Amino acid sequence: MKTRGLLTLTGISLAMFSAVANLGLAAAALYGFPCVLAVLATFYTRRFAYFALAGLTIALVVLAYLFVSGALEHPNDAVTQWNQNPRNWMVAIGSNCLASALMIVLIRNISEFWEKASEEVEENHRRFETLVEYAPSGIMTYDMEKGYLVSVNAQAERLFGVPREKLLYGRTMAEFTPEFQPSGARSEELAAKYLQDAIAGGHPTFDWTHIDVNKKEFHCEVTLLRVPPYDKTLIRANISDITKRLADQKHREELQSQLAASQRLETIGQLTGGVAHDFNNLLAVILGNLELMQEECTDEELRVMIQPCIDATLRGAELTRNMLSYSRRAPLQPKIMDMNKLVLDTKNWAGRTLPSNVEIETSLLARLWKVKADPVAAESALLNLILNARDAMPDGGRLTIETSNVRIEAGYIDGRDEKLEAGRYVLVAVSDTGHGIADEDLEKIFTPFFSTKSVSHGSGLGLPMVMGFMGQSGGTVQVYSEIGVGTTFKLYFPAETSDQPSTVLEHPDELDPKPQGKRILLAEDEEEVRAVLTAMLQASGYAVQPAQSGDQAKEIFEADPTYDLLLTDIVMPGRLQGTGLAKELREIRGTLPVVFMSGYASEATVHGNGLRPEDIRLMKPVMRRDLLAAIKGALDADSNKGGA
Known part of the structure; x- marks a missing residue:
């Protein structure tokens, strides 16, 4: 461009x-000529303009010499005479050169000022762009009048997982916002409120939940600000992902909760440990004298009045023992024992206290591992769960006690910060078909003095005592409940290995080749569980077709009834539960093997549904080796029947 201009x-x-x-x-x-030099000074350097001025001066001097000497003439004599006057040329050349020099100086000063100002503006613009582009927060500018985004930075692209060109000039933030916020408010109404605040000149800062292009929610902090030009309605949003901060905050709260629980245990332990001895001595005196008075008293009315005092004294002793159990300072006398025998003995005498409309059943595993625990405390814990199950079924129902051997491959800490080491455990599950426990109460049932019963029917120390005893015994207690379905309490007792011969469990995936062509239909409503089971079975060589409900599983099977086995959860949403699904699929193919899974004791959930004796029932969580062994057993049994 400069070359063309110069030409x-x-x-x-x-x-x-x-x-x-x-x-x-x-x-x-x-x-x-001054105008020409002004143009040169504008687009070229000062030195180049001065060289051009010198050239101009020389050329004019040459022309002046030619006119003065008569080498150049004009047809008009008057003009020729005027051109031959050297003084005229000196004035003309001098004024021309002076004007040109002034133009060069003026134009160059103005040009240099503009260039410097432009460089500063450009540098500031680059700095601002760098600050915005590489900011740790997502920065977006929204045009309220046009209804779309007009600028975004790189962090905003990463947050939402959408390229910049797809975010700008068309997409609205409503596409990246769930219908409701965690507070329960509608996102649209809440966003309109904050935007109006920003338009009015405010700087609203608030927590917000967005969704990315994969519909995954993430939590962020948003600050809104109206930005110029103010003849438009432009709102800038600073979006900071606070997912990690919330996770750290939750972790700190969990640590504080653990500390508080530890301090609570320590406080209760010090309190009960300090007064238990003296308090029990006082109760022993009171109880002994009351019993003597009752025995020697001949007045029947007085004898009747003494009995409540004796009961209250015994209740006081029981409260002390429960508090000691919760604080894990109860005096235990562990012995090697058979949990099957304890369950049967407890059932025999405790069953008499149950109303006639409550049916009690047991499913006891043969060759159950021995445990080392305090028999009296274990019986008290089991009795407590039985009585709780009875109270949960005021209109009658079914109570099931089940025992089994389980292996925990890796230690973990549950939701109550109870640590469970890896190893072998004996599981005692107590299940009822009662009204269930609400989610908000599940977090509190092991808290001392909390009870869902009326004041006259519970002290709130029964379950804390069970938890404390199990923790003191090296195990734990877990609970699984659904409103209107029932509740299962699971007691994990460490197995006693000192007198047990070491046995090597068979690993189906190690001993047997991977199954060829075996197809499994999996029905499981929990997405995370379904994904894990699918991956587990596929890694073992099975072809798996997952379904999120019994109804969907039936549709899949009706379209292709060649599946070799049905693996189904028992409690699922929709019309078909696991048991109903198995029945209807067997109406299509009567020999279909079925393996059931449940978070409840299996006998309690499927009893009375007319299922086949060979059906395998597993309790969640299911170990991989146990699941593979169950599937292999069901498939082998089906093959044997087919061969027969």
Whole structure:
């Protein structure tokens, strides 16, 4: 561009020199040279303009000499005479050079100022762009009038997982916002409120839940601000992902909760440990005297009045024992024992206290591992769960006690911060078909003095005692409940290995080749569980077709009834539960093997549904080896029947 401009100016200058050569001082072009030099000074350097001025001066001096000497003449004598006056040329050349020099100085000063100002503006713009583009927060500008985004930075692209060109000029933030916020408020109404606040000049800062392109929610902190030009309605949003901060905060709260629980245990332990001895001595005195008075008293009315006092004394002793159990300072006398025998003995005498409309059943595993625990405390814990199950079924129901051997492959800490080491455990599950426990109460049932029963029917120390005893015994207690379905309490007792011969469990995936062509239909409503089971079975060589409900599983099977086995949860949403699904699929193919899974004791959930004796029932969580062994057993049994 500069070269073309220079050629153009050169042509113009030659034309002007030609006019001066013909007319001399009468040529108007003589006074256009300052303009040419001004243009040169604008687009070129100061030095180049001065060189051009020197060239111009020399050319004019040459032309002046030619006119003064008579080498160049004009047809008009008056003009020729005027051109031959050297003084006229000196004035013309001097004024022309002076004007040109002034133009060069003025234009160059202005140009340099503009260039410097432009560089500063450009540098500031680059700095601002860098600050915005590489900011740790997502920065977006929203045009309220046009209804779309007009600018976004790189962090905003990463947050939402959408390229910049797809975010701008068309997408609205409503596409990346769930219908409701965690507070329960509608996102649209809440966003309108904050935007109006920003338009009015405010700087609202608030927590918000967004969704990315994969519909995954993430929590963030948003600050809104109206930005210029103010003839438009532009709102800038600073979006900071606070997922990690919330996770850290939750972790701190969990640590504080653990500390509080530890301090609570320590406080209760110190309190009960300090007073238990003396308090029990006082109760022993009171109880002994009351019993003597009752025995020697001949007045029947007084004897009746003494009995409540004796009961209250015994209740006081029981409260002390429960508090000691919760604080894990109860005096235990562990012995090697058979949990099957304890369950049967407890059932035999405790069953008599149950109303006739409550049916009690047991499913006891043969060759159950031995445990080392305090028999009296274990019986008390089991009795407590039985009585709780009875109270949960005021209109009658079914109570099931089940035992089994389980292996925990890796230690873990449950939701109550109870640590369970890896190893072998004996599981005692107590299940009822009662009204269930609400989610908000599940977190509190092991808290001392909390009870869902009326004041006259519970002290709130029964379950804390069970938890404390199990923790003191090296195990734990877990609970699984659904409203209107029932509740299962699971007691994990560490197995006693000192007198047990070591046995090597068979690993189906190690001993047997991977199954070829075996297809499994999996029905499980929990997405995370379904994904894990699918991956587990596929890794073992099975072809798995997952379904999120019994109804969907039936549709899949009706379209292709060639599946080799049905693996189904028992409690699922929709019309078909696991048991109903198995029945209807067997109406299509009567020999279909079925393996059931449940978070409840299996006997309690599927009893009375007319299922086949060979059906395998597993309790969640299911170990991989147990699941594979169950599937292999069901498939082998089906193959044997087919061969027979």
